[in-house]
Amino acid sequence: MKTNVSILSGFNRKAAAAILVSTYDHNHQPVRLLLDAGGNLEGFDDKGWKIPTDLDAVLISHDHHDHIGGLKDLPQSVPVFATEQVQAYLPKHLDLRVLPHSGQICVAGITVTTGGAGHSYGGVWIHLKVADGIFYSGDFCAESELFPFEQPPPAKTALLDASYGLYDRFQTQAKQDILNALSNDKPNLMPVPQSGRALEMALWFDSQNLYGWVLGSDCLQPSDILQASDTLICSARSHQAKMICDRDFRDDAHIILCGDPEGFSGDAGRLLQQTERYNVIYTGHLPAHARSAVANNTAHFVRWNVHPTTTHLALLIEQLQCEQCVPLFCPLDEVSLWRQSLGNCILATPQLEL
Template sequence: MRAQLSMLSGYGGKAPAALLLDTERGRVLLDVGGPLEAGLERGWLWPGDRPVDAVVISHDHVDHIGAIDLVPAGTPVYATAPVGAALPDGVTYRELPLNGEIELAGMRIRTGQAGHSLGGVWLHFDIGGGLFYSGDFSLESTLFRFDAPPVAELALLDASYGLYDQPQSQCRAGLLERLNRPTLLPVPASGRALEMALWLEEAGIRWSMDATCRSQLERLKTLPQACFQPGVAGRLAGLGAPVELEQAQVALVGSPEGIGPLIEELMTQGQHQVIYTGYLPPKARGDVERGDADWLRWNVHPRCSDLVRLADQLKARRVVPLFTALEAHEPWRALLGDRLFMPNTPSILLS
């Protein structure tokens, strides 16, 4: 089957994800990403020349699902059950397996968990020698599992961290050294918050979490074991914040409205240090620049060595790094060798 892949957004920089797969049998849009920050341009347009037959969502983070409002009414949207729960009313939802396969637009699509977020999956299309789209992925999560994928000739891989290669063990060690005084960790409730909670519990640190994180924890306790790394479901079942937020040595704060009034008060009083561990929206950047907070990375995307490891596993002949700047060709060439594929246009013919 002949096909054309158009990378509408996400190729050549940290930008929302949107990729259009156009085949003889139909058109499928992979992800509908919105900007990471309010006020920024989305950077891509809905393909309006011909109807899109279906949308497939890799996971529910804003840069992969934030433009869901663009999807025309009645267009099927495929997502896993945990991601489907985040879809707005009115969307024509179809369930995508966490690990399995479906037939769509004349193609066999295989899925597997991507280790990055709850219900997040990679996608493998049975076209030519195989097309693999990782969405966002991680090989280091102790909470979310990564399922081994089948072989693919062309691999479109999350490279959000660029050429960064520090292992998660070093990230944890660096953060642990800083937890010698009351600390606030603003974190995504559906992502690293609960992985950190398990880590803090194991380390014997007095921790707590806000209502947003607690709600997500209760949700995770109801999900099947297949959503997590082996043994994690049992650990989650016994997990509960041991103290109130203001009494904790480490407070995990996942409020979508920001840090929230209680935490703002604690910050103003200077009783707690604030450490950000991921993407910095404008307020967080301002906190760090003014010296009101620090930033230490907690890996949720692949290191460059993980990129190579996955490319090896896929036996990929062509690898396209996504969601990262690619101006410096030589370091990428040194990393991936002849497998590095940087097309001059964001369109690839497949057969």
Template sequence: MTTGFHLRAISGFGVKGPACFLLEAGGARLILDLGEGPDAGMRPDLAGVGPVDAILISHGHPDHIGALDLAPGLGGPPVHATAPVRALTDDPRLAHAQDLPLCGQVQVAGLAVETGMAGHAPGAVWMRIGGAGGLLYTGDMSAESTLYPCAPPPPAAALVFDASYGAADDPLADQVAHLLALAATRPLLLPAPAGGRGLEMAIAFAAEGLPVSRCPAHRQVAALLLEHPGALVPGGDEALAGMLAGTAALSADSAAVGVMIAAKPNGDAGLAVDLIARFAQTGEAEIVFTGHLAAGKPAAELVASGRARFARWNVHPRLSGLAALAGHVQPRLAMAAFVEPARAADLAAALPDLPLVGAPELRW
């Protein structure tokens, strides 16, 4: 049995920042995610980390993979990721990564790594490393996803978990209802990640009979996911295929009708750039951002100036979900990740029995 675990948050503790954690156990050294952002310019500081045995990727969003170009400074270790993550990337380091199962167990550097689907995004997984006496790392997680499965994780001695929303507990169903009511009054532009909530949105709005159009990036991701039906909830492949058949292609000069869904989520790239510029000037459609408003990117400035609105669509755990997670894992030590100190304090007050640490390190 592996003993003597040490987990250090290189980045991702005390801030909504890039995921990067160093786990040392049994003589092995693993990096868990190597991200960039979401705020502009945020990257992990790997000074002094030294060579590691492997990099394990929880999912393919930039704040978890965007700094993989730093891997040579870690000794150029092998990267492990799930098949959907590898299929959806344009990063050759990730495209040729070693397999991490969606649900199963592998050995990495002599450590047992168990995985299960984590909702949130295509191919996202939680990881238990070192068995019941080891670490449960959630990456980003959402049990409310209607497209990406989320399996309850097993017990572990230590837990590093997605606490992005702090103690907020608004259910996704209420948020969807709010957006549906808004869409009934005027056309909406929803900048969203194609490899995330954007596809869920398209399915949900189309199911309510609203005219929906989606950008080429969303169509591309949907088509690739149809090749990985095991990464979707039961019936998810049929829902995706139906959405593709029943929604329109979106372009920069499309008429402002119904619900328009375009990458990318902060309006700094993709088709969303052109459509935001157009609608912010003409008022043909209301611009609604539904995720983290990253500092230094257009979304935050547009909302602050009143030219767009914010209405959350949950892709991270709400409070009741975190309580359920703690019940499944039953950790002796827990670290709240991807959350600012004030929200972390709210979470600690709301879950007083969760053994949260106030420092970026765990030893057990």
């Protein structure tokens, strides 16, 4: 019996994540699982894809808008599996079930293995034990000093975050660029994901003897990670967090780390109303207003790696021993370049029959 993978959104461009896996359980009963249910990255209501019918479950990799923003349209009858850390950010009408952060669970008769994806608090990669293994990375990063990336089991088919395309600039270089972009005259405003790099950057600034940072009140705080297991938080950083007190948010701090990362809402959205007060530094995805601010030199863009470099994609492909791999969330117009860098396993198709 065939397994079909259909990338409903996130193929050939940076867009909401939504992948439908149609397969069969060991009793030959059909099973339909949706991997992530993303929302529009430009802040529009239209997520760009439709919720499939007859879903048995939705599995969520992590709590960023482009992976969960479509859940508001999901009927309550479909169970949603997400880690406890991620559930806090999900719509309240849903039928939520616990996905382990690092372990195994049976969902609709399918064995699902998860592990830390190195990208955000409680964020996971997802491995389905069907068709000799289907691995979906969610968003992943092998360079985080806060969030561990766990070694996944082998999989014949891999769907990998490649949000940066073929890009091989390492985090050590990015960190130097960020130090160079900081202003000493104005407060530095950095819109960041609240459960993602906000705290990672705060702890890194602290390690650079730059103590004048504050975090938005809805960001993960140092006190939140003191008891976290070492599959959730790298132990060196939870030790560091023990030496740091949570601090009050201030609009005039030297370094302001706050959400949302696109600057639409929250503290970042509010402070960007007075953009002339701040040295604005974006470090992630740039929506249209941020792109034009960077083009007009009223904001900086310095990428802080939260997605894989080409080197780390190649390493993961080797670890998975996959025979076919579809890069996600990036243009794939020049497949030959991808194959030169990552091998002939690279496929540029949104539909797979396994």
